[in-house]
Amino acid sequence: MIKVKGHLFVKLSICALSLSSCASLKKGTTNKKPVTTPATADKGNRITFIDGIATSRHSKNTTTNYNPKDVSISKNITRGSANLENAQSWQFKYAQMLDVAVEDVLNQKLYSFIDDWYGTPYRLGGKTRSGIDCSGFVNTLMNTVFQLGLSGNSTDLFTQVKRLSARDLHEGDLVFFRIHKKRISHVGIYLENDKFVHASTSSGVMISDLKEPYWKKYFAGGGRL
Template identity: 40%
Template sequence: MKTRHSRSFSLPVYLLLAIGSVSIFSCSSVRKTSTSAAKTTQSGPRFLDDIRVNPGDRISSRNKSYGYTEKVPEDKEPAEEPGANLTLNEATLVRKYADILGVDDKKVNNIDLIEEIDDWYGTPYRYGGSSKNGIDCSAFSRTLFNDVFNAAIPRTAQEQYDYCDHIKKSQLKQGDLVFFHTTGGGRITHVGVYLQNGKFVHASTSSGVMISDLDDYYWRRVYRAAGRLPKAELTKN
């Protein structure tokens, strides 16, 4: 009897243990599932404005406040540096004349002018001449204005003086004319084309086509006036 009672009592115990094990396993599964879900929710990088992006998700560019670079409008793009498109020969010529004029390379900005000067540089002086074999001062200034500035001016130095609007020496700009009376009288006998920094190019009787300085003692002593092409002529060209 004792043995039969023990067997009948052990069966409910096994059932209770089995039910308890199932309950424990079920709670563990639920806990793991909820923990896994929490981890999934927090996965992926977190950006500004509390935006989360998980692998495979897409986000509108309107919500991206990171890594944005505004495109500069075309009319506000940085200005191109002067001389950026020069050929090697042009750049070399710019450096050469910047050194002669004593100015920064960026201030030598009329390539046609310095090319024309360089082409004529050293041409001997010849009174009444107008070619590479020999040229006088007024023929040279006339040639320079015709080839570079597309402007026609009279032939002689005196006629060029009479044709120009007279300006002060302090108002001189590149392309203006400078006049001299080298014989000691009042008549204009010499002319040159002003460049910059006090320098002018001309056909001198001693050295031919060259660049001189208005502040040199001789040129300062014989200087007479400065002239600029009439506004109508400048407008036309």
């Protein structure tokens, strides 16, 4: 009987030690800091962290109130091609004659005047559609298109302008030539791309090129009023 009680006491002691050991282990475990879990994405494509802070997955690349359709011209259409669609027949005509882009031919009043007078025969001292000389044509065009009270022959006009080299010429500037001896004897009006309009003795009112050997040989310079 005493022997049985001794065995029972030993078993109770072992159980007590086991329980105290488990309690100590559990207490130690609860003192550890919680492990941070990776961010998770919900169905709305937003990332939520354990501290309750949420951010969009594409927040760095998003522009506030950006509207990709809010552009004046489609990315597949350049401004030049947009203007080209609205160009008129006279623009195509003179763009080809001047060898420039259609959208660069803009002065309708100027080119309408040239169109009306194109091919008018040359006549010394003439000022009408039946015949006109170089200075008469220049005076008529400048007064009609640019509202200038211009008069005089080519030599007179040369004294009224600010002299320019060929590289500084712009639309509406005058171009002068010394065809007879050393004096100024011919005048025209610069357009674009080395082209100028004038009343020639051979073909009347026409467009020529300053790079042509004949005009290059006699070119005396340009001028601006």
